[in-house]
Amino acid sequence: MLALTAAERLARAAHDLRLGLPVGVQVGDDLWLVAAVETLGAARWEALRALDAPVLALTAWRAETLHIPVYDGDLVRVKLPRSANLSWLKAVADPSIDLATPLKGPFKAARGGEVGAHRAAISLCKKAHLLPAVLAVQAEALPEGLLLLDVEDIASAATTRLHEVSSARVPLEVSKLGRVHVFRPDDGSEEHYAIEIGSADRSQPVLARLHSACFTGDLIGSLKCDCGPQLRAALAQIGAEGAGVLLYMNQEGRGIGLANKMRAYSLQDQGFDTVEANHRLGFEDDERNFELGAQMLKALGFSAVRLMTNNPAKLAKMQSSGVQVAERVALKVGENPHNKGYLAVKAAKSGHIF
Numbered sequence: 001m002l003a004l005t006a007a008e009r010l011a012r013a014a015h016d017l018r019l020g021l022p023v024g025v026q027v028g029d030d031l032w033l034v035a036a037v038e039t040l041g042a043a044r045w046e047a048l049r050a051l052d053a054p055v056l057a058l059t060a061w062r063a064e065t066l067h068i069p070v071y072d073g074d075l076v077r078v079k080l081p082r083s084a085n086l087s088w089l090k091a092v093a094d095p096s097i098d099l100a101t102p103l104k105g106p107f108k109a110a111r112g113g114e115v116g117a118h119r120a121a122i123s124l125c126k127k128a129h130l131l132p133a134v135l136a137v138q139a140e141a142l143p144e145g146l147l148l149l150d151v152e153d154i155a156s157a158a159t160t161r162l163h164e165v166s167s168a169r170v171p172l173e174v175s176k177l178g179r180v181h182v183f184r185p186d187d188g189s190e191e192h193y194a195i196e197i198g199s200a201d202r203s204q205p206v207l208a209r210l211h212s213a214c215f216t217g218d219l220i221g222s223l224k225c226d227c228g229p230q231l232r233a234a235l236a237q238i239g240a241e242g243a244g245v246l247l248y249m250n251q252e253g254r255g256i257g258l259a260n261k262m263r264a265y266s267l268q269d270q271g272f273d274t275v276e277a278n279h280r281l282g283f284e285d286d287e288r289n290f291e292l293g294a295q296m297l298k299a300l301g302f303s304a305v306r307l308m309t310n311n312p313a314k315l316a317k318m319q320s321s322g323v324q325v326a327e328r329v330a331l332k333v334g335e336n337p338h339n340k341g342y343l344a345v346k347a348a349k350s351g352h353i354f
Contacts, residue, residue: 007187020040023146055079202301330353
């Protein structure tokens with residue numbers, strides 16, 4: 001009863017990677033040591049390099065940027081040249097410094113063999129909001145003190161469950177009848193919040209907004225996106241109608257975290273659009289989990305919504321997660337000269353409806 005669950009092992013593994021610690025991954029009879037390149041320090045790099053033939057695992061998106069042939073589907077394993085050092089590893093992993101370190105190749109990709117540990121480690125890096133780049137090496141034994149995962153842990157803990165831990169009345173500018181509900185996931189990741197206004201009829205579709213946290217837009221007034229205006233407009237509309245709920249999801253930067261979002265902004269300054277920047281970093285267009293929003297709505301007693309969104313992916317995920325979308329309520333606010341191109345890309349590449 002006191003043993004760690006798969007979800008708890010994954011949470012601990014993601015934290016260890018953020019600390020710069022390697023993690024053991026068992027794949028059948030084989031043991032792999034994996035470490036996040038972004039946080040890997042010099043001493044542990046030297047220790048891992050001394051083992052048998054470490055490789056650098058990158059996503060297929062990052063490999064495409066570096067013109068590396070991909071033989072493993074969604075990832076590539078790069079054989080380390082003899083001259084490779086820690087600076088070289090970090091330069092290959094981080095495209096935001098490509099201009100400062102232009103000469104990194106040629107690269108030789110590994111073919112054949114087991115890639116389950118590499119795929120699991122990249123998934124953990126994403127969970128930890130680190131660059132999806134991993135140093136991986138086979139080992140005979142697990143060094144003392146390091147965490148050991150089984151590769152099956154990833155699959156068995158794929159679904160995150162939320163539970164409400166607290167709520168309280170919070171008078172708001174848009175309505176004195178505000179209440180904030182705090183939801184905590186079972187995997188130790190960020191908490192999410194539901195801002196409920198009034199007392200909506202649970203038997204009817206509720207006016208709702210699924211809003212992803214945006215430190216730059218929501219808090220400091222960035223003009224690079226439309227997030228801040230959308231947040232304020234949604235709250236104002238819910239307040240004007242007298243009842244509704246805004247789900248504030250801690251999934252910054254389309255789920256890649258603030259540090260990687262700033263790397264994406266740096267790439268945008270070099271001329272890449274928002275989707276291209278995510279791909280160059282090694283991420284998908286969008287790494288968010290909208291199903292968590294559906295969980296929160298159902299926990300609050302809602303089974304149908306009038307969803308304030310321009311994003312068809314949110315509509316589809318609500319429906320597939322058991323929350324009926326009775327109406328899409330357009331939310332067209334916040335366009336300015338600084339984000340006009342960004343909004344155009346969202347429409348052209350992500351299907352947003354404006």
